[in-house]
Amino acid sequence: MTEYNDKHNPKSDSQTSKDQIIGDQMTKVTVNNAPDANPATLWLIDDDAALRMVLADTFEDAGLTVISFTQAQAAWTRLNDILQASAEPLPDVILTDIRMPMMDGLSFSDWVHRHFPKLPIVIMTAHSDLTSAINSYQTGAFEYLPKPFDLDDAVATIYKAINYQPNMIVENAITAPNSHINTDTLSDTSSFDNDAIFDTKKNVVSKANSVSKNNQAANHKAGIQTDTKVQSNPNPSGIIGQSQAMQTVFRAIGRLAHSPITVLITGESGTGKELVASALHQHSPRHQQPFIALNMAAIPHDLIESELFGHEKGAFTGATTTRQGRFEQANGGTLFLDEIGDMPFSTQTRLLRVLANGEFYRVGGQQPVKVDVRIVAATHQNLEALVKQGKFREDLFYRLNVIRLPLPPLRTRPEDIPALAAYFMQRAAEQMNTPPKQLHPAALQIVQSFEWGGNVRQLENVCLWLTVMATGDTVMVDDLPPELLESIPSHFEAHPEQNLSTQQTAQNHQQQNGARIENQHAHDISNNSNWQQALAVWAEQSLQTGETDILQTATPEFERVLLMAALKHSGGKKIAAASLLGWGRNTLTRKLQQLDISV
Ligand SMILES: Nc1ncnc2c1ncn2[C@@H]1O[C@H](COP(=O)(O)OP(=O)(O)OP(=O)(O)O)[C@@H](O)[C@H]1O
Structure with a gap:
């Protein structure tokens, strides 16, 4: 038989943990490992079973009694019973996801805050933008946790919520004179996936939070209002950023806006x-x-x-x-x-x-x-x-x-640059009434490693410049403005092949290619000691900017690197290079053409 504990009635004899779903509500028998004989109770709401399990285990290990729900509506029903004078005590804190079938976490949080203003709610979300932060705090949430988050931080946040004094949500941050916004409970949110995966037990990675069409109907039935105005525009403030530093800014805006x-x-x-x-x-x-x-x-x-x-x-x-x-x-x-x-x-x-x-x-x-x-x-x-x-x-x-x-400063958060650049390219294209241009991965790499003394404004201006000045739909390294090109270390020319001209003499070709290939190779060796890692970073950044078919972009670049290395090794001799690569001569010729490399 399944039962659940509350903090006034801890299940002292249980040393094991098991989940069982009853209807749409899952209750969990709790392991009370902590010395506290009267642990606080956490209601955990998430429709992702794997995530729920990891979180429940973590919070139990941290000494809490955890009651898990697969849906906000189940928790809402139970709270409604409590409201109707049920003998059941309230939880000490609620941790809820936002997007769930039937009832979403924000509507739930809003309802809870109106009916139980002293009950702290922590909201977790895979959408780490300003709107999510603002919406969370506007529903009266105690805290907002963008996924992926560090489990230790989550535990610390939950305990902070349990110990919080009502009416101190905003005052926590604002009454202490000269307080700086605290970054302690934030973790890196620069990479999250849409599938339910667990990285390690330490990092919770997000899942695809599909919103049910039933949401609105269910909310209506429950007398819950949703803020459709905010939800209709995903980024009304136009502030872009997924870096940890920008998450801190979003949280600060979310907390401070209403004060x-x-x-x-x-x-x-x-x-x-x-x-x-x-x-x-x-x-x-x-x-x-x-x-x-x-x-x-x-x-x-x-x-x-x-x-x-x-x-x-x-x-x-x-x-x-x-x-x-x-x-x-x-x-x-x-x-x-x-x-x-x-x-x-x-x-x-x-x-x-x-x-x-x-x-x-x-x-x-x-x-x-x-x-x-x-x-x-x-x-x-x-x-x-x-x-x-x-x-x-x-x-x-x-x-x-x-x-x-x-x-x-922008230079401390290069992970924000792909999305910022895509946004400014789009805006500049609208201004100029032209199709938006995209940065070639090699150009993006240079843009990301630039110092950006003028910060986001300078990046915005460069995107405008590129929209006007770059010739193709894809911005290549050579298209970058002089200040960026001059910033490239002299031994580094990201894609030397772009500079090779078919009009040069054969000898010039060989000499120049030899030198360029050598430089490129030296750069690759010194910078890509772990090339798979570099590739992973590139892939992640490309996906974050909304690119698809990334294999089609990456494969020619992969071949280009190997081809350049082989040519360098063979002193520019094509037959030897082909044999080093394990290709036939015709394949090499075809690849040289496809990759637009002149030798
Ligand atoms: N995170 C961001 N997302 C999108 N656009 C941004 C971001 N940060 C800055 N910008 C844009 O960069 C430009 C400069 O921003 P803003 O004028 O707010 O900077 P500032 O710090 O006030 O500069 P200054 O100190 O020179 O007045 C603006 O066009 C702004 O819209």
């Missing part, structure tokens, strides 16, 4: 500070009010005060009418103060006053103006250093620095 708290976004120029500020506004309750962005570095210092606070008629020469400042224009919404480090000292003092009491005077004004504005500030400068140099007010710094959201 009126001041946020200081830091990061190099072009990392997306304004985009993130706008996303914070877009996903906030203020989204129907104005989002006003003002760049302190772009306004002459003597105009900043009237720009920010407005002025009365006659306040200064040229002030022929009374004018509202940005603060008034942003009333009810968000004011984004970009390059805050460039704000003049005197304006800093006035800003501090507005932040303190929400009031200010227009330039030349006698009456205080009261506004309700959320401030999001940004800087690429080191504000602490500016404070030390006496250029930035320390008290303003502390007021702005309540929550700091650092954005990672």
Whole structure:
């Protein structure tokens, strides 16, 4: 007989674990290995049996009583019974997947949060984008775990949820002065598959979460509303990124969007500070009010005060009418103060006053103006250093620095580049009214290893440049702009064959090819000591950018490398090279033609 435990009634004599499905609900007899005689109870909801089993084992090993459900609806039914005054106690925490048949995890989380606001829910999802993070937190979830996640991190998150004090979900992150967004519980999400696979017991890899058409009907029956507006556009903020660093940013936006708290976004120029500020506004309750962005570095210092606070008629020469400042224009919404480090000292003092009491005077004004504005500030400068140099007010710094959201430079997250480049190529093509171009894998490799001092903005501009300047549908290495080509180490020419001309003399061909082949070979040996690994990385990146038929792309490249090595070894002699490769002479000739290699 199957039974389930709760924390007030632990099954002390059980030393084994077994699953049994009863109807659509699976209960699990729990092994209580932990010394805690009164373990907390976790309800685990996922329609993937293998994933459920791994997670259940992990949480049991961590000392929890686990009750597993194959569907959110089964858990919902049980919670409904509890709501109808059943004697059964509530779980201490719920961990649920998002996409499941009948009822999805977000709708379930929303319902639970409305009926049991103190019951923490952790949501796991294979869709590690901003929308998933925002949606999860908007349903009142305690935490959001993008798959694949580290099981140790998942356990830590679940225990954090169990110990959490109600009403502290947002405050956790925002009330601690000068807190940075925590990256501790995140793991690398750059590679997830759509099939149910288990990498190792440590990394949970995602499954294909098919959404049942029954979802909406079931939700309707259960009186649950789903946010179809958000779901209809998969990426309304246009923020791309799957790297761990960007996951942290998404979680921060998800957590902070609903709070009126001041946020200081830091990061190099072009990392997306304004985009993130706008996303914070877009996903906030203020989204129907104005989002006003003002760049302190772009306004002459003597105009900043009237720009920010407005002025009365006659306040200064040229002030022929009374004018509202940005603060008034942003009333009810968000004011984004970009390059805050460039704000003049005197304006800093006035800003501090507005932040303190929400009031200010227009330039030349006698009456205080009261506004309700959320401030999001940004800087690429080191504000602490500016404070030390006496250029930035320390008290303003502390007021702005309540929550700091650092954005990672692009060079630290090359795994985001394929998707970003594909996105910008598509956008540029739409702008130019041409079909989108694709980066050849060799060109992409160079793009990914570039330093990107101008960060995402520079990549965006390069994609625009390529859309206009590159000739074919596929951007080859030679098509790249000079700054990228110059960045290639002198011994490395990614695809030397592209530079070979049929008009060169035979001797030139042989000499040049010999040298190029040698260089290429040296590069390959020094960089691809584990070529299978390099190939795996390439395959993963190609698939992430939505490529198909990758074998068709990879096979000629594979042959090209071997062919170049054989030619190098034979000193450019084709018959010898063919024999080194195990090909006949005709095959080699055909391959040279197919691969467009001139020897
Ligand atoms: N993660 C991202 N996904 C998609 N587009 C991005 C991303 N990050 C930045 N961009 C794009 O890059 C460009 C620069 O971004 P943004 O202006 O927000 O950077 P910034 O950090 O505010 O720059 P600056 O400090 O120079 O003002 C914009 O066109 C923006 O849309």
